[in-house]
Amino acid sequence: MNKQNKKLKVSILTPNFSKGGIDRAYLLSQIFKKLNYEVEVLGFLFGKNIYPEPPSDLAIFCLPGCDYPQLFGSVRQILNKIDGDIICAVKPKPTSYGVALINKIRSHRPVILDIDDWELSWYGGDEWQYRPNLKQLARELLKKEGALRNPDHPLYLKWMESLINHADAITADTQFLLNRFGGIYIPNGKDTCLFDxxxxxxxxxxxxxxxxxxxxxxxxxxxxxxxxxxxxxxxxxxxxxxxxxxxxxxxxxxxxxxxxxxxxxxxxxxxxxxxxxxxxxxxxxxxxxxxxxxxxxxxxxxxxxxxxxxxxxxxxxxxxxxxxxxxxxxxxxxxxxxxxxxxxxxxxxxxxxxxxxxxxxxxxxxxxxxxxxxxxxxxxxxxxxxxxxx
Incomplete structure (x- = not known):
């Protein structure tokens, strides 16, 4: 990596600052810091509190998670805060990879998609289908508690999977995910100096x-x-x-x-x-x-x-x-x-x-x-x- 006067920066987007999204983001932040990048982690908190707590030396920007359509305003705030030279999105979810793709259109910054889970597997995988009638579709879109207002609805996860090839690079942590989505193998690991x-x-x-x-x-x-x-x-x-x-x-x-x-x-x-x-x-x-x-x-x-x-x-x-x-x-x-x-x-x-x-x-x-x-x-x-x- 060429040394430059100004440190290059990586913006890591996590779909959730609670369990199920943040562990891998923290690990990636350690990796990029080892490569002498400035690092920030940005995203939403769908839960009561950030857990695990971030390392004391890690810059974060966290907004409360919410449903659509309120989430669009929060996404705008996140986009205005992203200033990395490289964007790394954790998981192909709207609240991470979706934000990264919008930022790519706006800023032309390269996007690394890191996949550490098959999100649709929680809903039956390839067997899952969404075929609502018109009344159900309207209800799930328009009602306050409608299912399609949830940014983690499997319909949106399926859409995100269809856009995976728009990432500039893909990393994954299991052979299962590599076989399914391609990419480079970066397993989970540990800071072996801390864990000594x-x-x-x-x-x-x-x-x-x-x-x-x-x-x-x-x-x-x-x-x-x-x-x-x-x-x-x-x-x-x-x-x-x-x-x-x-x-x-x-x-x-x-x-x-x-x-x-x-x-x-x-x-x-x-x-x-x-x-x-x-x-x-x-x-x-x-x-x-x-x-x-x-x-x-x-x-x-x-x-x-x-x-x-x-x-x-x-x-x-x-x-x-x-x-x-x-x-x-x-x-x-x-x-x-x-x-x-x-x-x-x-x-x-x-x-x-x-x-x-x-x-x-x-x-x-x-x-x-x-x-x-x-x-x-x-x-x-x-x-x-x-x-x-x-």
Whole structure:
């Protein structure tokens, strides 16, 4: 990259400053900063609060999310704030990629579309169709709570997919997404200097977070049905070891699914509050095992669970399922079971705790792989070649 007197700037557009849009934006901001770009993240907040909180050195511009037609006015405000030399849109959604395409027409700035999920998979994927009669169409457009006023309506997501080829470059974080949309592979990764196990004593971390008396299976993310936490909890039912706990960090900002889990399996669950990015390594250090038990659904196959990297970077034994890219990522440096198999999960938990020292050695190998393939530095090297071809 040619050095210039003035730093070039990247404007990252996130569809949501809450879970489901912001994690990848923060990661991309680290990548661009490694390449010596000035970085800002802009977008909307559909939720109560920004989570995770942004790094203290990251410039953000956030507007409250809203429905159409009010959203058009907010988009105008966002457009007036975008001043990057390169625009990077996270997810092919109207509130990110749609804004980026409008800005491209206005300013001719190149657009990188980063895809970290198949958005239509939440609605049935290729099977989804919208065929309203005239009365239904009018109702869903004109009523205050009409479905078509929601910017995340699958009709708009489908339109955005049809415009993907208008991006100047595409990056994606799973083989599923590359096969479907093309582009360059940039997996999820971690700042391995921040997520450094040498900086923390696991026992002290467990004491700090009230976990000292437990054997801790940690899920450092938002529980959703496709993430398979029910299978872990059923495994704990089978094991009936009173000191096991599934520790869930941050809870679910989408619905009351975590409350449903607690209602049925509350004796095994500990909920930790929302945690800043800077604090997360200390929290993860308290785990004995990090669990990523994805179910085999189209939603899960399209995703690269970023929490895999939390465990790997912190040299933890990672127990995950053979779904999507996970087997390749964890090959010989983690513990793999079939999806939706509580019996296999229970057996692996037993094996890990029978020789925790050996499991921790496998965790160290997982960190080595993270350093080699999934560090911010490695991702930045790939992104540099993407930018060079713009």
């Amino acid at each position: 196990p040498q900086k923390y004593d696991p026992q002290i971390s467990r004491q700090k977070y009230g976990l000292a008396e437990y054997r801790v299976l940690m899920f450092p993310g938002a529980p959703r049905p496709h993430k398979g936490l029910e299978d872990v909890l059923m495994a704990l039912d089978q094991l009936q070891e009173s000191d096991f706990r599934l520790v869930i960090v941050g809870g679910n900002p989408y619905d009351n699914y975590d409350e449903q889990l607690i209602e049925r399996w509350g004796q095994w669950i500990i909920m930790l509050p929302q945690t800043s990015i800077e604090q997360m390594p200390e929290v993860v250090s308290a785990a004995h095992i990090v669990v990523v038990p994805q179910r085999d659904t189209s939603v899960a196959r399209a995703q690269f669970p970023i929490k895999l990297m939390d465990g790997m970077a912190m040299a933890k034994p990672v127990l995950a399922t053979r779904v999507g890219d996970i087997p390749e990522i964890l090959n010989e440096v983690g513990y793999l079971v079939d999806p939706a198999s509580p019996e296999q999960i229970a057996e692996q938990i037993k094996l890990i705790f029978q020789d925790l020292e050996a499991a921790n050695e496998i965790g160290k190998k997982a960190r080595d792989r993270c350093l080699e393939k999934y560090s911010v530095e490695k991702m930045a090297s790939t992104m540099e070649s993407v930018i060079a071809n713009l």
